[in-house]
Amino acid sequence: MSDQNTYTLVTGASNGIGKAIAENCAARGQNVLLVALPEPKLEEVAAALKEQYPTQSFDALGTDMMQKESPQEIYDWCKQNGYIVDILVNNAGLGNSGAFLSREASFYYGQMQLNMVSLVMLTHLFLEDMKRLPKTYVLNVASMASFYDIPYKGIYSASKRFVHSFSRSLRKELEATNIGVTILCPAAVLTNPDVIQRDKEMGKASKMTQQTPEEVAEYALARMYQGKAIAIPGFMPKVYKALGRIIPYSIQMRMLANAFIKQSK
Structure with a gap:
């Protein structure tokens, strides 16, 4: 149960993992701030939470986090x-697959702004205030892609590796404080029709790692409250991570390239 004046802030909260985390936090009795693109879906999610949990507080802000001022x-x-944030969930992000030159440079600029710069800036802005509270948490959403170099998904995997590295470093800096930092590294999460289609193209390997946003949210928050550094939902993703330490790099690259080139055609 959250203090009546404190809030969980979730970015990318209108769909997928972000929406599931917002709903899970609400079910735990927390007040929730939902941040996402200014689209009707955001207001719909906020309205549904207000109706389901009338004694709690919810608000929504539509903003494009690809913009520097967001x-x-x-x-x-x-x-x-007067919203006091005691849990910051940096979930907003943009993925893609395809050859590097298949996208305009402006796409990658926006992707890097969203996946890395906005996450860092938002964390920096809220951290000083969070230090003044009894116990606070930062949950940064990376990906299983953060453990690998992935051809045909290079900017995405590199941006998520940045999130991973930044979060681990920040966790060490803050280990003697009241702020916990956890990294969420999900694999295949069935969040929208495009993701479902891309996942289908990946075949059996991806199917074995599939999870719903609700499953990911529950696991991530449980690990966060336990003070864990990393949350990897599901058994098979943990197996794949372990195999990554054993399989030679050149073979890894060939396997990943073969897998993700399917999505670029």
Whole structure:
């Protein structure tokens, strides 16, 4: 149960893992702030939570986190409304598959801004305030891709490796404080029709790692509250991570390239 004046802030909260985390936190009795693109879906999710949990507080902010000013906009919105954030969930992100030159440079700029820069800026803005509270948490959503170099998914995997490295470093810096830092590294999560189709193209290997957003959210939050550094939902993703330490790099690269080139055709 959250203090009546404190909130969990979830970015990318209108769909997929972000939506599931927001719903899970609400079910735990927490007040929740939902941040996502300014689309009707965001207001629908917020309205549904308000109806289901009338004694708790919910609010939504539509903003494009690919824009440089968005993290400051989010922080200022919280300050202006008196929202005290004790759990920050940096979930918003953009994935893709395909040959590097198949996308315009502007796409990758936006992807890197969203997946890395906005996450860092938002964390930096809220961290000083979070230090003043009894116990707070940062949950950064990376990916199983953060453990590998992935041809045909290079910018995405590199951006998630950045999230992984930044989060581990920050966790060490904050280990003597009240702030816990956990990294969520999910594999295949069936979040929308495009993801489901891409996942289907990956074949059996991907099917063995599939999980619902609700399963991922429950596992991630449990690990976060336990103070764990990393949350890898599911048995098979843990197996794949272990195999990554054994399989020679050149073979890994060939296997990953063969797998993800299917999505670029």
